Ligand SMILES: Cc1cc2nc3c(=O)[nH]c(=O)nc-3n(C[C@H](O)[C@H](O)[C@H](O)COP(=O)(O)OP(=O)(O)OC[C@H]3O[C@@H](n4cnc5c(N)ncnc54)[C@H](O)[C@@H]3O)c2cc1C
């Protein structure tokens with residue numbers, strides 16, 4: 483695994499945020515909001531899907547947030563999808579186009595997309611886990627001919643909590659994407675599958691050895707999804723997941739994100755299952 487402190491793209495110090503302009507906001511659900519952030523002129527984020535940025539507001543705090551837009555659609559800006567959970571994220575939700583935020587990064591290890599070429603891809607995001615995987619999904623869709631099947635199994639607690647519904651509708655219409663949705667609890671308009679994400683697995687068949695599985699979601703989901711992926715016969719080295727840990731610095735200096743001997747902010751948040759399965763604190 484790599485073990486290096488990364489220099490932020492925009493500043494001479496790894497701790498110094500660059501102030502960037504919010505150019506667009508979109509309410510995604512009652513709790514999640516999408517922010518489009520403009521890069522300073524002449525700069526590219528050059529991120530990999532799965533990487534995160536540290537987002538800060540002066541006098542309030544800083545938090546790691548995954549980059550939700552694809553590198554293939556950069557166009558001088560990037561997107562983050564923020565769930566309102568606490569002190570910082572509540573204030574971020576009050577921001578509007580024209581406001582600025584501090585950004586450090588991109589940090590962490592993203593998905594090794596180059597190793598996914600020619601393979602079938604099985605995405606299994608749960609809830610907010612679609613936000614980071616959306617970055618990878620769009621990169622794959624923008625280079626569609628380089629990959630085999632694209633299957634997406636996406637679950638949320640309730641229909642009102644499904645992220646990016648308009649985009650899900652578009653993926654549903656595509657013949658080269660197999661999208662299966664589920665919710666834990668239906669409402670009166672829901673006609674799809676009801677049950678946790680693992681109830682979708684019996685509906686699919688995969689060519690296990692040629693399949694890369696990519697999952698991201700709440701910690702409680704991983705154990706069950708991993709069991710399903712293994713029972714499909716997908717090799718451990720072909721299973722990729724993004725782990726969330728409490729992070730502060732994002733650059734391997736503070737130890738907040740340590741999991742056994744590993745700094746998640748540097749060596750993750752993306753890992754293959756074979757890399758972490760022996761780590762007691764991982765799952
Ligand atoms: C690599 C990485 C990527 C992330 N990507 C996203 C993203 O794309 N969108 C997004 O909305 N959030 C993301 N998060 C989580 C986000 O960083 C936290 O929700 C945020 O730090 C909360 O800050 P706050 O000040 O609003 O909440 P606080 O006031 O600090 O806490 C409010 C509540 O949230 C809980 N909480 C705080 N931090 C975390 C955390 N890291 N994980 C789980 N629960 C937490 C606390 O226990 C508390 O119950 C990511 C975290 C990591 C480590």
Ligand code: FES
Nearest residue numbers: 730732736737747
């Ligand atoms: S967040 Fe500081 S070491 Fe990882």
